[in-house]
Amino acid sequence: DRHAGMAGTGLAPDARQIVSRARSECAQYLSFYGDRIPAQILADRMAHYMHLFTLYWSVRPFGASSLMAVKDEHDGYALYLLEPSGECQRYHGAAIGKGRQAAKNEIEKLDLGNLSAAEAVRHVARIVYATHDEKDKEFECELSWICDASGGEFKRVPKHVVDEAVEAAKAALESDDEMDA
Amino acid sequence: RKPSPPLRKLQANSCFTSNHMSAATFNEPPKTGTTIVACVYDGGVVLGADTRVSTGIYVSNRASDKMTVLADSTVMCRSGSAADTEAVAKIVRYHVEQIGMERDSPLDVKTVARISNQINYQNKSANHGAGLGAYMIIGGWDSNNGSQVFSCTAGGNMIATKWTTDGSGSTYIWGFMDNGFKENMTREECEEFVTAAITLAMSTDSSSGGCVRLNTVNADGIHRKLVKPDELVPVYGELATTTRHGHVGSSGGMML
Numbered sequence: 001d002r003h004a005g006m007a008g009t010g011l012a013p014d015a016r017q018i019v020s021r022a023r024s025e026c027a028q029y030l031s032f033y034g035d036r037i038p039a040q041i042l043a044d045r046m047a048h049y050m051h052l053f054t055l056y057w058s059v060r061p062f063g064a065s066s067l068m069a070v071k072d073e074h075d076g077y078a079l080y081l082l083e084p085s086g087e088c089q090r091y092h093g094a095a096i097g098k099g100r101q102a103a104k105n106e107i108e109k110l111d112l113g114n115l116s117a118a119e120a121v122r123h124v125a126r127i128v129y130a131t132h133d134e135k136d137k138e139f140e141c142e143l144s145w146i147c148d149a150s151g152g153e154f155k156r157v158p159k160h161v162v163d164e165a166v167e168a169a170k171a172a173l174e175s176d177d178e179m180d181a
Numbered sequence: 182r183k184p185s186p187p188l189r190k191l192q193a194n195s196c197f198t199s200n201h202m203s204a205a206t207f208n209e210p211p212k213t214g215t216t217i218v219a220c221v222y223d224g225g226v227v228l229g230a231d232t233r234v235s236t237g238i239y240v241s242n243r244a245s246d247k248m249t250v251l252a253d254s255t256v257m258c259r260s261g262s263a264a265d266t267e268a269v270a271k272i273v274r275y276h277v278e279q280i281g282m283e284r285d286s287p288l289d290v291k292t293v294a295r296i297s298n299q300i301n302y303q304n305k306s307a308n309h310g311a312g313l314g315a316y317m318i319i320g321g322w323d324s325n326n327g328s329q330v331f332s333c334t335a336g337g338n339m340i341a342t343k344w345t346t347d348g349s350g351s352t353y354i355w356g357f358m359d360n361g362f363k364e365n366m367t368r369e370e371c372e373e374f375v376t377a378a379i380t381l382a383m384s385t386d387s388s389s390g391g392c393v394r395l396n397t398v399n400a401d402g403i404h405r406k407l408v409k410p411d412e413l414v415p416v417y418g419e420l421a422t423t424t425r426h427g428h429v430g431s432s433g434g435m436m437l
Contacts, residue, residue, distance in 0.1 A: 033280065033288075034295030041283050073325075074286050 005154030051086025214388020216350030302337025
């Protein structure tokens with residue numbers, strides 16, 4: 001739904017399946033209850049869904065983890081981490097994927113309670129660039145956010161904000177390299 | 182000036198003259214030939230209903246309760262088929278409890294109304310295609326949207342309004358309520374208004390009668406009230422309850 005979004009890692013088709021299911025859950029809840037699905041209920045439903053695939057021999061567990069961001073009218077902004085085991089936890093900051101250990105270390109250094117969304121974008125971009133392993137491989141950094149600036153909707157971060165954050169991230173990386181050298 | 186006891190005209194009904202009161206009349210399913218009303222006021226909602234249940238021409242229950250509590254601050258008034266509305270109310274309460282357990286906060290009134298509406302809509306093929314004969318009014322108060330009234334009619338229609346009425350007796354009071362409704366009434370004004378509307382309907386509709394039940398829902402919860410016939414204020418010149426055989430308050434002009 002508009003008030004929720006996801007990012008996935010691992011097997012891309014599996015991640016897409018998770019997104020598809022989440023969309024269905026949102027749509028069905030809206031249809032029956034006439035209201036946007038609350039964060040904890042969506043998280044619960046997704047956790048149940050992913051856990052399902054660990055119960056039966058005829059299906060394999062999902063090969064993808066995802067981060068889910070939801071705006072709840074009572075809880076505010078919530079971040080959930082969905083894992084193939086069916087675990088679904090709410091976090092202040094989380095990372096998944098190849099460089100997640102390094103990323104988690106970086107996140108722990110941040111004072112998450114006092115960051116604004118704009119500041120967070122810069123930190124996220126910096127962390128993504130810093131923890132990206134293969135230094136020679138080009139990659140595109142895609143950023144999405146859900147915050148007051150986006151009207152409480154899950155959207156791509158506006159281009160100028162992304163460009164600025166990426167520039168700063170690249171600069172930070174080079175200065176790190178210089179320090180190493 | 183005490184009104185003189187009225188001469189109650191016998192209804193020109195064949196059942197009194199011939200053997201028309203056959204078993205068939207009593208085998209009819211109870212219908213809530215009813216008057217139900219809901220109206221918002223400044224800070225809450227007043228829902229009202231009469232208390233007569235008729236089985237054909239026989240009043241099977243003259244003090245029934247046509248209002249069901251669905252959630253902590255949402256009440257449903259039922260009209261149409263008694264069986265269908267009770268079944269719908271039960272299912273709605275089940276859903277409210279289930280989803281309530283998953284959520285932290287209480288359900289909004291519009292969500293509860295939506296569930297009732299969905300049950301009506303999704304069961305259109307019941308009763309050999311006639312659908313559920315459930316005409317309901319759902320009213321309540323929640324902190325997100327304040328006082329709300331929803332008219333959820335059979336077939337799956339849901340409308341949010343400031344006031345509404347349904348049931349067989351409603352036909353007589355649409356104009357009265359249209360005329361008499363005011364924005365931002367106080368609780369007392371609203372309760373009087375709802376009571377007056379139902380009183381008027383009861384005096385005109387033969388399948389509405391008895392007492393008036395009121396449920397007032399506000400931030401403090403649901404407050405129930407029963408207004409007995411002798412406490413009802415006559416509206417537009419219909420006969421007041423009178424003394425008969427020296428007993429004050431026993432029905433003269435207003436039969437239960």
